[in-house]
Amino acid sequence: MGYGFSLDDVAHLRSQAGCAALSALADLPLTPDSRLADVAAARKVAPDHFAAVLETVLLRRRAADRLDLVDGLFTADALQQATAHRVAEHRARRFAGRIAHDVTCSIGADLAKLPEGSFGSDLDPVRLAMARHNLRGSHEVLRADALRPVSRDVAVVADPARRDSAGRRTWRPEDFLPPLDDLAAAYPGRDLAVKCAPGVDFAVAPWADEVELVSLDGSVREACLWTRGLATPGVTRRATVLRSDSPEWTITAAEPDDCPVTPPDAWLVDPDGAVVRAGLVRHYAHRHGLAQLDERIAYLTGPVPPPGIRAFRVLDHGHYTEKALRAVLRAHDVGRLEILVRGLDVDPNPLRRRLKPAGSAEATVVLTRIGRTPTWVLARAERT
Template sequence: MDHAELSALLTPEGLRLVDSLHISSTADAAAAVSRLRREGLSPDLVSAAVGQARLRERARAKFGPFADRMLFTRAGLEQATRLAVAARHAGRFRDAGMHRVADLGCGIGGDALGLAGIGLDVLAVDADEITAAIAAYNLAPFGDTARVRHGRAEDTPLDGIDGVWLDPARRTAGHGETRRLTASDYTPALPWAFDLARQLPTGIKLGPAYDRDDLPDDVEAQWISADGSTIELVLWSGALARPGIRRAALVLRGDTAAELTAAADASDAAERPLGAYLHEPDGAVIRARLIGEVARSLDAGMLAGGTAYMTSDDAKTTPFAATFRVREVLPLRTRDIDAVLRREAIGTLEIKKRGVDVDPAQFRKKLALSGPNSATLFLTRIGDRRAAVLADRV
């Protein structure tokens, strides 16, 4: 979005137009653009309004019904914290007895919404002028409780601030990064952010694949997953860090939450042969290196091969891992797998892989899936051999 589009959007006419549009597909967007241009509306207004309508549709996954009164940028929505997660972050500040919080790098205001929503005073700051203007619109219902400034995090006076929330901009898109991120991937620079965290209680939101070797020693590192996707790593300092906790995995599924905490990385459980059940640890657990804790709670061992899978003969379950009953172990060869899938009349197949260089999407195309039954297929290593494990979710 540029300044001309923003100016056209932030008018009564522009906002009414956005509210009137309901766009769920590219075809809907194209039809809306054609219709609005025929009605004589300016190109800037049409572009801004249709773009916002499409972003609102996408934003419902993060903000639910609140998305229908918010404005977004594409990058801001992508990096924004889900509202349910932002509320949990805000609770840390409240529980630590804080009243005035600076949200540095506020983006479109997702975390500031969480903070203001539980009654905290928020100073929201963003270095991008358009993004700051959109944050001001999104936070306007809170009045003086949530103030927005256009400026750099590094230049923001913090007199009277009890704690800081910092969401540095990533130079790679998205939150579910699989490549390892380092300090140079963030703005403002993480050395500055880590120094700030030593001066004031601070929460720093990073990509979940941030290089663990670069983690400060004096913070609590909390990895968070939501509905099966590991979405972020938060470093908590000072009064925001819980005593004795340096590693945490918070697992959110729908309206439920479970958290595993420890003073340090957990040692792995001993390896053991594949048993009757296979357990796949949640991504947050893997990132936090707490797999051993989960394995011991399941009376499970590590599956040989270094894949992070656990195995047991008991059907115990935990919110920190998905459990599967093993049906059959096969060589990782298409013809062998295909024969079993036909025999079992499997038409719906979930494919997972670890430790082998296989593209599940391409592998699926080689299979003749047909029938009323479903299963999960693990493509992995067991010891030094490649194997396929056919299993059912428990």
């Protein structure tokens, strides 16, 4: 949950004295072993607000790789839910040339990416005070309940809190704050975009015209539910892949999805998690001339992998038993072993200890199921 900031804390952090305190403490270790010394140092420079200053120094460090809010103010919960800036920028592009109302603007991280003239609202006065600091006047914010509309004729953006009243993470859309269906009902006829956790069952939001899964550098970061004029005509599901080292790309359910099912070919491909979560594995396979190993398993195979991904050059494969796999590892002199599992009830870490690989080579073993047959595939990971 983190430290509970007050409006007085925020006012101090925004003051000249607060800025000086944050600067003076910016290089503290902030480790469990240094806690007593860190607190003592903070008490000297900010006796009445030392806890708020220490928490802000810590949260700014956590935010550095995710957000591009310079000298930002955060709460722990708000920072945890804030969208990584590259994902927020991607989402904001759909609002180009439009004004949007962020009805759960929190500390303003997502609102900062929306077009000029967009504005935000929230019920939490502390987060609103932080948002005013973070936005530096670029967007207006006001106090309002997301379920009681205070705007008309503009697109609506929402990011419901995904913790219940006790602070526990929840995956039930009816427990979101505000609940998904209540949000949709509050803005009938309005273009609506709702950010959700990628693990949500999207069948619970039949009002969404398009569901987009977004990954960043291999990690699935969010789902966005788009409605009406914000949705892409003819597209019900989309996966968008953002990477720091290559151009972004997207794939949708409107593309062909016919692909064969074959034994392992020269390469094995594990599609990006956004593709898997969006249910677009077959569409991805068709686009790149790949086949499935099994109709119900997300691993793909083919003679040539897609460019710019980490793929697996197949060395050998066969029926999986621990005894058979141990013999294969010895035959290939494998000592450094990555184990990937999909479709089998196998825990990689205990298995690695039991296998005791002791050779000089490095390899990846993929454990999966082809039909009813448990299968191992020995491969070498390569960047294509």
